[in-house]
Amino acid sequence: MSKFILSLDQGTTSSRAILFNHEGEIVETAQKEFEQFFPKPGWVEHDANEIWTSVLSCISEVLRKADVEPDQVAGIGITNQRETTVVWDRNTGKPIYKAIVWQSRQTEGICQELREQGHNDLFNEKTGLLLDPYFSGTKVKWILDNVEGAREKADKGELQFGTIDTWLVYKLSGGKAHVTDYSNASRTLMFNIYDLKWDDELLDILTVPKSMLPEVRQSSEVYANTVDYHFFGKEVPIAGIAGDQQAALFGQACFDEGMVKNTYGTGGFLLMNTGKEGVKSKNGLLTTLAWGVDGKVEYALEGSIFVSGSAIQWLRDGLEIIDNSPQSEDYATNVDSTDGVYVVPAFVGLGTPYWDSEARGAVFGLTRGTTKEHFVRATLESLAYQSKDLVDAMVADSGIDVKSLRVDGGAVKNNFLMQFQSDILGVQVDRPVINETTALGAAYLAGLAVGYWNDKEEIAKQWKIERTFKDNLDDNKRNELYEGWKKAVSATRAFK
Ligand SMILES: Nc1ncnc2c1ncn2[C@@H]1O[C@H](COP(=O)(O)OP(=O)(O)O)[C@@H](O)[C@H]1O
Numbered sequence: 001m002s003k004f005i006l007s008l009d010q011g012t013t014s015s016r017a018i019l020f021n022h023e024g025e026i027v028e029t030a031q032k033e034f035e036q037f038f039p040k041p042g043w044v045e046h047d048a049n050e051i052w053t054s055v056l057s058c059i060s061e062v063l064r065k066a067d068v069e070p071d072q073v074a075g076i077g078i079t080n081q082r083e084t085t086v087v088w089d090r091n092t093g094k095p096i097y098k099a100i101v102w103q104s105r106q107t108e109g110i111c112q113e114l115r116e117q118g119h120n121d122l123f124n125e126k127t128g129l130l131l132d133p134y135f136s137g138t139k140v141k142w143i144l145d146n147v148e149g150a151r152e153k154a155d156k157g158e159l160q161f162g163t164i165d166t167w168l169v170y171k172l173s174g175g176k177a178h179v180t181d182y183s184n185a186s187r188t189l190m191f192n193i194y195d196l197k198w199d200d201e202l203l204d205i206l207t208v209p210k211s212m213l214p215e216v217r218q219s220s221e222v223y224a225n226t227v228d229y230h231f232f233g234k235e236v237p238i239a240g241i242a243g244d245q246q247a248a249l250f251g252q253a254c255f256d257e258g259m260v261k262n263t264y265g266t267g268g269f270l271l272m273n274t275g276k277e278g279v280k281s282k283n284g285l286l287t288t289l290a291w292g293v294d295g296k297v298e299y300a301l302e303g304s305i306f307v308s309g310s311a312i313q314w315l316r317d318g319l320e321i322i323d324n325s326p327q328s329e330d331y332a333t334n335v336d337s338t339d340g341v342y343v344v345p346a347f348v349g350l351g352t353p354y355w356d357s358e359a360r361g362a363v364f365g366l367t368r369g370t371t372k373e374h375f376v377r378a379t380l381e382s383l384a385y386q387s388k389d390l391v392d393a394m395v396a397d398s399g400i401d402v403k404s405l406r407v408d409g410g411a412v413k414n415n416f417l418m419q420f421q422s423d424i425l426g427v428q429v430d431r432p433v434i435n436e437t438t439a440l441g442a443a444y445l446a447g448l449a450v451g452y453w454n455d456k457e458e459i460a461k462q463w464k465i466e467r468t469f470k471d472n473l474d475d476n477k478r479n480e481l482y483e484g485w486k487k488a489v490s491a492t493r494a495f496k
Pocket residue numbers: 011012013014264265266267308309310311312313325326327328329409410411412413414
């Protein structure tokens with residue numbers, strides 16, 4: 001009887017369940033979108049119960065479509081949108097507020113206050129992060145401060161906090177397990193990435209009781225079994241957890257120091273494996289835990305872009321100037337250039353390297369001759385310019401030259417974008433056969449824990465290139481274009 005690994009990829013805009021076989025190939029997938037709530041400008045929330053039901057429906061759909069019995073699932077890997085914060089009642093298991101999404105800016109006031117009190121360096125030294133609303137810590141504080149009765153309940157030990165991985169394991173295990181892994185814990189602003197412990201001093205500053213926090217475990221081990229009714233009478237081991245960007249680094253087999261992957265999903269994320277050492281950034285990158293495997297943790301340097309593929313969603317759903325995402329490529333290739341147009345999609349501020357919460361989106365260089373082709377092309381190019389900002393910061397911090405970029409995420413299907421990325425970086429872009437590297441990474445982590453795969457060497461052999469994009473632009477043109485982008489970003493930031 002063939003066995004498979006089931007990977008659950010809980011992303012910002014949709015949940016996916018993917019079955020992988022022993023060759024690391026996709027056997028079947030199921031995907032479900034869920035509602036995005038924007039209660040105030042800059043705020044983004046999800047319904048944690050809807051996330052859970054979307055995951056459950058993907059599980060049953062993928063098993064049904066693949067005609068796979070639950071006892072053919074050797075293990076489950078979970079990967080998730082990171083930082084998104086859920087707080088629920090320990091006794092009822094019910095969330096006490098919506099999930100506050102990583103993109104949400106509602107804790108800017110709290111962050112500003114903490115920065116004014118001079119706490120930024122302390123948080124940065126211990127967590128590798130910055131006092132920005134992006135991370136979970138101030139989101140937990142916001143819920144405790146703003147939801148009626150929450151603070152009292154938390155003080156009595158009646159509330160539990162979790163990122164989405166924690167929430168899903170809690171639900172899958174019937175409320176038995178309250179756990180997370182190193183990669184997710186390292187995104188909370190509450191976890192000391194060098195001591196590998198929740199940090200009392202930071203918790204004190206954030207006024208978050210330790211009793212709310214999950215147990216932090218490795219990224220590859222059996223945490224719990226599913227309760228049988230979700231799997232039609234079969235318990236399955238939940239054996240891998242990693243935040244989606246770290247999972248993608250694993251799925252891209254970036255196991256050696258200096259290896260880099262870049263993801264173009266809702267947001268954009270460039271990660272470099274820095275091995276056993278956490279490299280401290282001078283250029284606005286984050287130091288983060290890549291994973292804990294075989295009793296050891298490894299670190300990564302990360303650049304985070306808040307709006308990447310979601311800028312293309314905005315063209316489709318907000319401006320309605322394209323009917324679907326692939327059409328953006330047709331428009332972009334209908335013109336030779338943007339004719340000097342730059343779009344800076346700072347819809348929820350700017351992340352690495354600017355960390356400017358207050359910036360908002362802008363468009364420059366419009367003329368009477370500007371067409372929607374120019375506009376769409378400029379929006380696509382902004383994904384590549386933002387990635388160039390990250391690569392430059394990465395090279396400056398690590399001293400390691402990026403020779404090729406392993407890419408993944410929804411927008412890498414766009415050949416124009418991939419070619420422009422290579423052109424503007426002057427670096428080769430490698431698109432792998434399996435684009436679902438996030439889900440694959442979580443599958444690998446789970447598979448390693450249950451003996452489905454033996455070791456990382458076996459996994460590294462499965463990574464294969466589907467297409468390589470080589471740069472085809474002279475240095476002068478490249479510099480001129482990038483200078484224009486930098487001017488556009490400065491002007492965007494000046495407009496407040
Ligand atoms: N052909 C395309 N060209 C440009 N962007 C695309 C294309 N196809 C999908 N996208 C973008 O990719 C994003 C989805 O990527 P995905 O990795 O599935 O996201 P997430 O995991 O963040 O939910 C969407 O924002 C969408 O606009």
